[in-house]
Each structure stands twice: as C-alpha cells, then as structure tokens.
Amino acid sequence: MFSGSYVAIVTPFKNGKFDESAYRALIEWHIVEGTNGIVPVGTTGESATLEYEEHYRVIQVAVETAAKRVPVIAGTGANSTSETIMMTKVAKELGADGALLVCPYYNKPTQEGLYQHFKAVAESVDLPLVLYNVPGRTAINIEPQTVLRLSEVPNIVAIKEASGDMKQASELIRLCGDKMDVLSGDDFTTFSLMAMGGKGVISVCANILPRLTSLLCKYMLANQVLQAREVHFKLEPLNKVLFIETNPIPVKTALSLMGKIDEEFRLPLCMMSKNNKDTLRSVLASYGIV
Helix, strand or coil: CCCEEEEECCCCEECCEECHHHHHHHHHHHHHHCCCEEECCCCCCCHHHCCHHHHHHHHHHHHHHHCCCCCEEEECCCCCHHHHHHHHHHHHHCCCCEEEEECCCCCCCCHHHHHHHHHHHHHHCCCCEEEEECHHHHCCCCCHHHHHHHCCCCCEEEEEECCCCHHHHHHHHHHHCCCCEEEECCHHHHHHHHHCCCCEEEECHHHCCHHHHHHHHHHHHCCCHHHHHHHHHHHHHHHHHCCCCCCCHHHHHHHHHCCCCCCCCCCCCCCCCHHHHHHHHHHHHHCCCC
C-alpha cells in the first residue's frame, strides 16, 4: 500500500506557535519535488511537545494541503493504548490515509503486550496502520516474530523499521515482506533495506533533498541498483550530518538555513552548538542549497 519516499516532515514554529503558512509551503514543495507521501507529527515533527489540539491541527493542515495528491500518514502513537486509539480515531476523522504507531515507549511492554496493543488499535479504528519500531527512542524492540503475528491483522499494512539492525531487517522482510510493506526508518539503511525487498523510506533526509530521496526509491523499486547506489552515496554526507545532534534539531536548522522555516524549537530541544551548525552549513553548501 505504501511505497517510495515518505517525508517525516518537521513541524515549523513561529513565535511559539505552529507556523501553518510555512508548513503548507513545505508540503507544496514536497509534492513538486516528487515526495510520495507526507508523515506529519512523528518524531521529526516534534509530536512529543505538541498539545492535542495542535497535534490534530498539524494533521488537518497536512490533509487539506496534500488534497489527496499524495497520501498522509499521521503519527498517532503513544505509550497508552487508549490514548493511541483516541488520536488514531481523530486522524481518521480528519481524513488521514493512514496512521503511524510508534512502539509504546517508557513502560517497556512485553512482546505479548506489544501484540495486544497494536491489535487493539487496529480493531478499534478502520484505518491502514503502519507500525513504527525505533528502539533507540522507545527502549523496546518489536521483534520480527511479533510483527509476523501482527501482519495477520488486516489493517496493519506496513512497518517503519528504524532499529538500524540489518540482520533484524532481513529477518523481518523474509517473514513479512509478502504480507506488509517494510519501510526504512533510517536514511542510511534505505538502499540496503530496499535491496532486500523493502518498499521505501519514511525519511528525515527528504526534508532537505526530497527529489534525490525520491529518486533513490524510484531506482530501487525499478531494480536499477547501480543508479540507486550512486544516489545513495551522494546522500551519505547529508544523512550523517543530520544526526550530529538529536533529530530534529539539525534538519530544522538546515531548513532555516535554506530559508524555508524559522529556526525555532520547543524545549527541551534547543538550538545547535555553533561548531555543529558550521559543519551542517558546510555540508549543505556542498549540495548548493545554501
């Protein structure tokens, strides 16, 4: 159901408020540049610092602006099953094409608890659901066997695999690749994951170089591996520098340097150190975008 380059889009702020104008402009730019889908209010969208009404407004603006030209997969995951169901229901009402459900964080459920959590959401909301495995953020890993069980639930259609463990990704695709779309959740793994049968990426890098990120996926889906490898290596310096500080600090700083958003975060996220910002600016200059 979901393939290609989906941008884990930032949430721009202006004077402490959601900057709807800048956000709409970003989405229009992505559509022109060939991004295949929009993923609002995920990790990169600073969902953890948004109030409920802000969270829903970001989804609503994404849906309105995309206007069915590309799919919108709304981040609605939480560490409470009831809260996840509540937000996913609202996302459906707002017109989202799917929901991204992060693995419940902090409370560290068992594999059975993870299965029951995601199954409960799927049974409560008739919407295509994308699992989101990011153990570096959540302190818990959705194991491939658990994903296999969840692949039997009809509206669980994909997983964003961001463990960075390519052995696990290989097992995941072997077990579930014919039952759900496996998407990279780390830009540096997109090429290798798609070589094993993954269908695309939910990308941070696409915020900055959407056309190239989309081209990488396009080449891999067409089995044009040599062309894709060339793009992969071209993107590598950007992929590296976007994680020299906690995401989304570098990517929002990059967009501000490009003149697309204000350089604004919500605490506890803060501005980059001067040395890291200088490094980021140098890498962006090498691509001719600042």
